[in-house]
Amino acid sequence: MKSDSIDCDYFINNFSQLEAPVADCDKIVYNAQTKQILTVIDFMKYLESEERDTLLYLKDWHLKKLRPNDNFYEVPSIFGSDWLNEYAQDHNEDDFMFVYIGPKDSWTPLHVDVYNSFSWSVNVIGRKNGLYFLLERKRKFKDPLGNLPLLFEYDKYKNVRYFEIIQEKGDAIFVPSGWHHQVTNELDTISINHNWVNACNIEEVWKALEKSLKSVEHEIEEFKDTPEFVDQCQLILKSMLVWTLNIALILYCT
Known part of the structure; x- marks a missing residue:
């Protein structure tokens, strides 16, 4: 892996024919990014291209499950009590251990993590900008039907308090249960992300x-x-x- 950029050749040489879910950040249907399945080699060719007509983001990729013998990372000990993924591994189910690979300006909409689980993420390379909202704050920017916006807009919701966190290469972040958040990649970025459950939540x-x-x-x-x-x-x-x-x-x- 190159130190400051995504090494597309590494992924092509090691994972080229594996498939991964890819979101289109430019195409929104029913208030959500559309998704497709691409081979890793096709996505890496997209990243290498200097002319792009859409903004794609490889998300929620179960690489750990697909290649269980590739010990390409270890879970930080502070996040080690993880009933959710232990259960998945014991029962050969899909886990909640994901790889994200996104170019500059790719983004994840405002959301709360699945099942109100905890989440943690570590940037392998790149930089993320995340906005994090306390559980009770989300009521301030729901529409009359109770729906959240796709993205929080600074100018539209001036009285909503939030934390803005810049996550650099090597930084880990923990998101408590129920905290809504949205994240934008300020640079080409690779991250490891887990959802998890234990006695605390x-x-x-x-x-x-x-x-x-x-x-x-x-x-x-x-x-x-x-x-x-x-x-x-x-x-x-x-x-x-x-x-x-x-x-x-x-x-x-x-």
Whole structure:
């Protein structure tokens, strides 16, 4: 890996035929970036190109699962208690251990991390600019339908307090459960990102699951008098939350 830029040849030589999810930062549909699957070699050729007609961002790439024997990083010991990914690895499920590779100006919309989990990230190279909002602050910039904007705009929401953090090469950042945030790459950047759950935030995850269940029940309440209602709610919830529901049930009830 080159010290200050993305070494595209390294990825082409080692991972060229692997596939990865790629977001189009210029194409927004239903208030979200559109996504596609590209081979690593195609994405690296895009990064090497001097003429780009779109802004692409390789995100949520399960490289650790795809290449489990490549010990290309170790989890910092302070983040070591990680029930979420331990469960995934023990049951051969998709993990929540991701690689992000983005050119300058690529970005991640305003969001809260999946299942109200903790998250941490480390910049391998590059620089990120992140805005982080306390849980209660998000109510100040929801629209009348309760939806958050795709991006927080400084001029539009002048009375909202937030933390702005510049994350340089080698810096790690921890995001507590429930903190909304958005991130922009100020330079070509590679980062390692994990979502995780342990005893310190399992109650927050449980509350998020309860809220999701209530939402499912509301959406199909016209069927609440049918014998299958409870089972169908559980089925839909499981399809939304995959195996994280099982973790929360097991850990919270023991």
